Amino acid sequence: MEKRAVKTKIKNEELIDRRRKQIIDGAIKVFTAKGFHKSTVREIAKEAGLTMGSLYNYIASKEDIIHIVYDYITRVLREEMSKAIAGIEDPEERLKAALYQNLNAVYKNQEIIMFIYKESASLDKKSLHTVLARETDYIELFEELLRERFKGQDVNEERLRLAADLLPYIPVIMTFRRWSLKRRFESMDNVMEGILDFVLKGIESIPEKMNALKNDERK
């Protein structure tokens, strides 16, 4: 369990959890609609079904709201990912399941994920560090999955790590381009299938020793 980083004036732990969930739900609505800076604490309180004063009994500053939202989202994503790959033994299938889960999760939570990427700038240095550490967990999972996938083969270590860095983010591009993609594709399922194929092909660059460019071609 992680410690409660965000300070509160309330003692009743169960109440804290309940009110925080209200705050998270309210904040996600308001933040995804207007972004962090254009959202007022008053609006968030209202959407959470709390009064101003009551809200501030459960957080210490507006910034704290980003944190509890972030904590919530990343916890949900981690849990869903665990479930998605639980019990799958075959490395190839395990990797596919993870990629597919990631695609779906990003798609399902598009708005809040976009919000988090955009507002990571609103986080102070220390918080940003925590956030990046969380992402690192995620990336290490993909690193592990790739390593097992290519077990026994002669892989280029650097490429494997790079792929692990790329993989979890590629679905995010889908959210950046969602309006364009929706117009062009019959269904988002098709899009996800296409991304999966692209990625699965892409990782085939890991075991090879090929070089796309010769050094003298670059400036």
Next chain:
Amino acid sequence: MEKRAVKTKIKNEELIDRRRKQIIDGAIKVFTAKGFHKSTVREIAKEAGLTMGSLYNYIASKEDIIHIVYDYITRVLREEMSKAIAGIEDPEERLKAALYQNLNAVYKNQEIIMFIYKESASLDKKSLHTVLARETDYIELFEELLRERFKGQDVNEERLRLAADLLPYIPVIMTFRRWSLKRRFESMDNVMEGILDFVLKGIESIPEKMNALKNDERK
């Protein structure tokens, strides 16, 4: 050429261009350091070497500053891209050159590009539309390059379009992960080479008719 979308009180066209360049340079400095909402017009004016009042002779609102910055950046990127692929005939090399140019441009302008992605939320709906249209230009360029690259082959049209949507954004992941990547890789050149290999492999999924998942495996 497009009309001057941002209104001004000044008549002298040449002066407008000079002052706007000052504003753009100042704004980029301030925006990349603190983000749009935490930057004050005062700071931007100061960094631009203008007084408050003078600044407002060349823009009508703070929001306008994002627009002229965005105009500037996208124009520069378009011009550089044109130069990068000018004169290259071979479709494969032309595509590689474009990908490589994109990687370098994104890397070189990391901070301002991150800013633009993050603050696109600050744009009103109409402005957002303009912005997305610009991106569409870029994507259509890649679509065209891919089409020529696979000319004569039996391509999956949807996959080709999807790849065009993905390609320009993959380097952006590099900027999201820059701290992690810097720690792990000898040089960013290695990173870019790796991304290029990954992408070039990935697009090989375009001509094929493979299906990663059977439909019944998905929920």
Next chain:
Amino acid sequence: MEKRAVKTKIKNEELIDRRRKQIIDGAIKVFTAKGFHKSTVREIAKEAGLTMGSLYNYIASKEDIIHIVYDYITRVLREEMSKAIAGIEDPEERLKAALYQNLNAVYKNQEIIMFIYKESASLDKKSLHTVLARETDYIELFEELLRERFKGQDVNEERLRLAADLLPYIPVIMTFRRWSLKRRFESMDNVMEGILDFVLKGIESIPEKMNALKNDERK
């Protein structure tokens, strides 16, 4: 004895006294550290070992806390003064004992006395009146002591009263200047001895008819 001026919801008198003492002790800690306005009722309650709600069973408002603290301090000071001069017959010694007791009491209770002087501004008009009446008691004691000290001599009545007004406050200057005095003097005993000498010399101006200034020297 005076009536309970500060209203309470509680019937049990003994409990009231016990809880009030808790409040007084807690409040003195918090008030002397941060002043009245920067102290929150929450902090006082905590330091008093009470909950918010319980605290408000024994007082009606934050302002009441000043009152009960003030009551307490002045009662203690009066009692100590009574003890200090009890049984001393010789008027000169009696006066000295009173002056010395005052010096010690002010020194020992520096922080709370400073607090009371500073926060008398926080009292409403009526409360201020009560407070000043208390001080008047104290001053009348000194008036009486001086009158006995100069019994049989031809005193200037006005000067005697003025001295009675000055005497109890001179030690307060010591608390205003404590940091400077601590640096310059070996011990605070020396300081107190010096003040005593100064004051005892000063009151010699009471029987005389001297005039420091001629009227025409003043504007």
Next chain:
Amino acid sequence: MEKRAVKTKIKNEELIDRRRKQIIDGAIKVFTAKGFHKSTVREIAKEAGLTMGSLYNYIASKEDIIHIVYDYITRVLREEMSKAIAGIEDPEERLKAALYQNLNAVYKNQEIIMFIYKESASLDKKSLHTVLARETDYIELFEELLRERFKGQDVNEERLRLAADLLPYIPVIMTFRRWSLKRRFESMDNVMEGILDFVLKGIESIPEKMNALKNDERK
């Protein structure tokens, strides 16, 4: 000249001085009536004839207002004191003039001086240091005056310094007791004359080597 410690957004120095004087005058009115914490910035702005926003162009925080008020008052007091003793050669008369000036100044500025004593608690540590340094200047003046007054005599150094610490503050007692004194005395001139006599007698304890108490009389 001291540097401008309080930050401002305004460039025109002459305007700063004019507006600051307005702020000082407004603040003194409001502060003396209600104390620092009960005064709102809005009230001060209004009394100063400025809008909220304009006020904040000349100060950075509410606390700054105490500082500029304090600066102003102490500067005025210093200047008046300089004038009052200028040109007086005889040490005895010079000391009397200083004491009399101090009495008058404290009396004339009672309310603001009371305010300053009371609100010194509102100052942060660093500011308090500056304030105390100012007082030290004042005290050193009295030390100097006393030294000249007793030049050639065998003085007790400690007592001389102590007297210098006491002298400037004794008139402050007059302001603490003003209501009582006004009732009892024909005119405040009489009060001041009495204090002067008391003090002039008191300083006669400086050259002597007397001890008011024997050690065994104290606890």
Next chain:
DNA sequence: TATGAATGAGTCTTCATTCAT
């Protein structure tokens, strides 16, 4: 009596924008 969560009016402070000179 005790508890502590809820309340919301009140405060300081910021800053985009205007406009007289």
Next chain:
DNA sequence: GATGAATGAAGACTCATTCAT
């Protein structure tokens, strides 16, 4: 055209007090 002082609406946050349990 340039200047920079003035404006005031808006927002984050605090905390004394109440009241249901």
